[in-house]
Amino acid sequence: MTEMMIQKLYKEALKARENAYVPYSNFKVGAALLTQDDEIFTGCNVENASYGLSICAERNAIFSANNSGKRKFKALFVIADTPDPVSPCGACRQVMNEFGDYEVYLANLNGEIKKTSTKELLPYGFSKDDMDDTKK
Numbered sequence: 783m784t785e786m787m788i789q790k791l792y793k794e795a796l797k798a799r800e801n802a803y804v805p806y807s808n809f810k811v812g813a814a815l816l817t818q819d820d821e822i823f824t825g826c827n828v829e830n831a832s833y834g835l836s837i838c839a840e841r842n843a844i845f846s847a848n849n850s851g852k853r854k855f856k857a858l859f860v861i862a863d864t865p866d867p868v869s870p871c872g873a874c875r876q877v878m879n880e881f882g883d884y885e886v887y888l889a890n891l892n893g894e895i896k897k898t899s900t901k902e903l904l905p906y907g908f909s910k911d912d913m914d915d916t917k918k
């Protein structure tokens with residue numbers, strides 16, 4: 783990933799974060815996902831009065847890409863107003879992992895960026911490779 787592309791994803795994730803719908807937590811998160819063919823899909827968290835139905839920025843970005851038929855990714859960028867770069871929840875780690883091993887950049891509003899990957903975020907994750915071949 784070039785520094786220029788990281789900056790571009792940072793900008794897109796920050797912009798997506800502004801659309802977060804967070805009347806319950808007041809915690810806005812933004813995500814920007816770069817596909818293998820260099821398209822960018824974004825997501826923000828969207829909460830619900832039935833709290834458990836809320837969905838994270840990361841999953842919204844991934845599902846948005848899927849909705850356009852894109853499932854091959856180079857990098858996911860996530861940003862929130864956190865003391866340390868934001869740490870994705872377990873559900874998002876599992877969904878990120880569904881589409882393979884790719885770079886993940888975690889950031890906060892202070893400009894701190896931590897580079898990691900989907901595999902590093904979910905060691906020993908469950909995937910389709912773990913399922914019976916006949917079910918593939």
Ligand SMILES: O=c1ccn([C@H]2C[C@H](O)[C@@H](CO)O2)c(=O)[nH]1
Nearest residue numbers: 807809811827838839869870871
């Ligand atoms: O990585 C994260 C962590 C939390 N949230 C959302 C879920 C909920 O709307 C709010 C507080 O948990 O932040 C995300 O979108 N991404």
Ligand SMILES: [Zn+2]
Nearest residue numbers: 838870871874
């Ligand atoms: Zn999550």
